[in-house]
Amino acid sequence: MDLFEHERQKQKKISSPLADRMRPKTFDDYVGQEHLVGKGKMLRRLIIQDQIPSMIFWGPPGTGKTTLAHVIAQITGFYFVKFSAVDQGVKDIRRFVAEAIEREKFEKKRTILFIDEIHRFNKLQQDAFLPHVEDGTIILMGATTENPSFEVNSALLSRCRVFVLNVLETKDIEKLIERALVDPIYGLGTKNIQIDKETISYLAQMANGDARTALNALEVGVQAFGEKEMIKLDKEVIQEAFQRSYLLYDQTGEQHYNIISALHKSMRGHDADASLYWMARMLEAGEDPLYIARRLIRFASEDIGLADPRALEQSVAAYQACHLIGVPECNVILAQVVVYLAKAPKSNALYTAYEQVAHDIHQFPNEPVPLHLRNAPTALMKQLNYGKGYKYTPVFQDAKDAQQEFLPVSLQGKKYFRL
Secondary structure: OOHHHHHHHHHHHHHOOHHHHOOOOOOOOOOOOHHHHOOOOHHHHHHHOOOOOOEEEEOOOOOOHHHHHHHHHHHHOOEEEEEOOOOOOHHHHHHHHHHHHHHHHHHOOOEEEEEEOHHHOOHHHHHHHHHHHHOOOOEEEEEEOOOHHHHOOHHHHOOOEEEEOOOOOHHHHHHHHHHHHHOOOOOOOOOEEEOOHHHHHHHHHHOOOOHHHHHHHHHHHHHOOOOOOEEEOOHHHHHHHHOOOHHHOOOOOOHHHHHHHHHHHHHHOOOHHHHHHHHHHHHHOOOOHHHHHHHHHHHHHHHHHHHOOHHHHHHHHHHHHHHHHOOOOOHHHHHHHHHHHHHOOOOOHHHHHHHHHHHHHHHOOOOOOOHHHOOOOOHHHHHOOOOOOOOOHHHOOOOOOOOOOOOOHHHOOOOOOOO
16 A cells, blocks of 8 residues: 555545544454453454454444454454445455455455345345355455344355354443543544543443444534534533433443343233333333344243233234334334233243253253153164053043153153143
């Protein structure tokens, strides 16, 4: 890169949003995800040893998925290409692959092809990558907020390592905010900004684990002062920058878990009004509707079960509908199923039964399957009494005549499920 191009890239960087300008270039600058990039952790070791596989980063928004891909490219010196599932197609894939082959041949430089929101790729696009990922022509890095098990082609998924990124802790986001406030080149260090520790902590908590949201709000808050020499950021300014009510969050960093607990307990207590309120608190705060839908599916079996088997059907249908139409249209769908679950009869018989079964499995040795319950596809098995004495229930007119034991000997007579 010549001097002119270097200066052009620097100016482009400076004019981009704060969250983009503050992207770290090394693992030492990278904040959070210690389970992946901490010293001695697997991903960091793979990169240091130059054993980089194709990989998919799965995690909530603003947790550092794109940043991590940039850091890896920076450390390795690989050529970094960003691909858009929305604007580019199979023809572009072929062009990128051809360029990657030429680059490695003449420049001895491998190519990282980064795909943000890889779950938006259609099957044809995903299939087009397969041979080139498999033969190592490109190193594929994808980022997604959706479960790759459901959203990524299984053939492509099998050729990639999946790394899960967690929601950033408040202290991590505070560190990023403080860094942006003092950085004189890419951050806000040249401005006279007055902000106390309490407001920084408040801003970090409002971001709900999303670093990009925090930095965007910080930048909007600063820009609101225009050309004023002194900028004073307080909670009121931060609230306005977020454009959402502070009532959606508390100052402990636990609100996400507190509200889902409140929703769960309100539905269990047959209170449809409270259930709607807590569900709406989450949705209006920007919670992923699919997360709420997944919790409803669990509730349908754990707290309702066979007292109303349709509760599970309603919950699964709500998840699928939310997946299809997204926000904000899916709010009434979630409202429908939340009220249904709140009004439905409750039974924890299935939950209790499974807990007791799991307890016995861990307490007792691995019991052999009784001989009469085993299949006997070979003559030897028949000689060993496999299947002997088994009663084929449908041929018996009298249920008493068909009675037999199905549990292991040590557990015979045990009752787990009770209505």
